[in-house]
Amino acid sequence: MSQTEGQQHPLSIYLWIWLLLFVLSAFSYMVDYYQLQGMLRWSLILLFMVLKAGFIIAIFMHMAWERLSLIFAILVPPLCLLVLVALMSAEADYTFLTRLKLFSD
Amino acid sequence: MANELPGHGGDATVNDGLGGVVSDWSADRQTFPVPWGKAMMWIFLLSDTFIFGSFLTSYMTVRMTTTVPWPNASEVFALTIAGNHVPLLLIAIMTFVLITSSGTMALAVNYGYRRDKKKTAMLMLATAALGATFVGMQAFEWTKLIVEEGVRPWGNPMGAAQFGSTFFMITGFHGLHVSAGVVYLLVVARRVMNGFYDRKGTYETVEVTGLYWHFVDLVWVFIFAFFYLW
Numbered sequence: 263m264s265q266t267e268g269q270q271h272p273l274s275i276y277l278w279i280w281l282l283l284f285v286l287s288a289f290s291y292m293v294d295y296y297q298l299q300g301m302l303r304w305s306l307i308l309l310f311m312v313l314k315a316g317f318i319i320a321i322f323m324h325m326a327w328e329r330l331s332l333i334f335a336i337l338v339p340p341l342c343l344l345v346l347v348a349l350m351s352a353e354a355d356y357t358f359l360t361r362l363k364l365f366s367d
Numbered sequence: 368m369a370n371e372l373p374g375h376g377g378d379a380t381v382n383d384g385l386g387g388v389v390s391d392w393s394a395d396r397q398t399f400p401v402p403w404g405k406a407m408m409w410i411f412l413l414s415d416t417f418i419f420g421s422f423l424t425s426y427m428t429v430r431m432t433t434t435v436p437w438p439n440a441s442e443v444f445a446l447t448i449a450g451n452h453v454p455l456l457l458i459a460i461m462t463f464v465l466i467t468s469s470g471t472m473a474l475a476v477n478y479g480y481r482r483d484k485k486k487t488a489m490l491m492l493a494t495a496a497l498g499a500t501f502v503g504m505q506a507f508e509w510t511k512l513i514v515e516e517g518v519r520p521w522g523n524p525m526g527a528a529q530f531g532s533t534f535f536m537i538t539g540f541h542g543l544h545v546s547a548g549v550v551y552l553l554v555v556a557r558r559v560m561n562g563f564y565d566r567k568g569t570y571e572t573v574e575v576t577g578l579y580w581h582f583v584d585l586v587w588v589f590i591f592a593f594f595y596l597w
């Protein structure tokens with residue numbers, strides 16, 4: 263290889279992340295298999311989800327090696343979706359309570 | 368720390384860190400020091416994030432607002448294997464198939480940059496095959512749901528009617544992405560084989576294809592968490 267181009271990293275890092283994704287997926291499946299409930303279930307689901315998503319974006323999609331300007335341009339705008347989720351959950355609570363009141367009889 | 372970047376005129380040195388963000392955006396030159404195809408793929412994926420994000424948010428909204436119990440995904444997607452009732456088995460296998468395909472794709476990108484045509488193409492074909500397997504399993508899942516469980520977009524025997532509409536919309540749109548990705552992978556793998564990227568002088572297209580494929584896997588991570596496990 264005479265020149266370097268693009269994103270070149272040792273193979274081992276991909277294999278390790280691959281294994282890690284397998285393990286994390288197995289863990290999230292276990293959450294359902296053992297029928298964990300309540301806050302424990304939801305926090306574990308979110309934890310494994312965020313870890314898996316983070317490793318896919320950072321390593322497989324090479325985001326960890328990109329410049330901050332690109333990282334910000336891509337990863338900051340989706341935070342708007344969190345605002346949408348907050349707005350819609352407030353709205354959904356209201357709709358639910360209205361339905362309880364009006365549909366209950 | 369300062370380093371040289373392509374697209375910055377070759378002789379320009381730029382800073383890393385927050386100062387680098389300011390100089391990247393404010394200097395009168397190309398902002399992102401990556402091939403244009405890669406920048407455009409990232410921006411496309413950003414827009415796709417909003418599509419899937421909006422789908423999942425609407426799913427959250429209908430699930431929170433319904434006064435009828437939500438069908439238990441763990442039960443709905445259970446399979447009976449040799450008399451044993453295993454919850455979510457098919458979905459777990461689909462998840463592993465997709466993660467495996469992401470792994471083979473990551474290796475394909477790596478071998479592409481090493482100019483190893485044969486391994487790159489073979490790994491991309493393996494990725495496409497795993498993707499096709501995923502779509503096949505999804506077709507099986509849909510068939511089982513529609514024919515045996517009687518799930519329709521407007522109702523189902525297990526509970527809230529919105530279960531069907533959100534399920535078919537979200538997994539259908541994701542399956543469409545996987546199917547399109549399989550075609551995309553086959554096209555690029557063929558070009559790898561016939562030396563197109565050797566003539567072009569760069570294998571960055573393989574990495575751009577990889578970005579799309581990993582995104583499809585990424586979306587599945589969220590669908591798996593919110594739709595199947597929640």
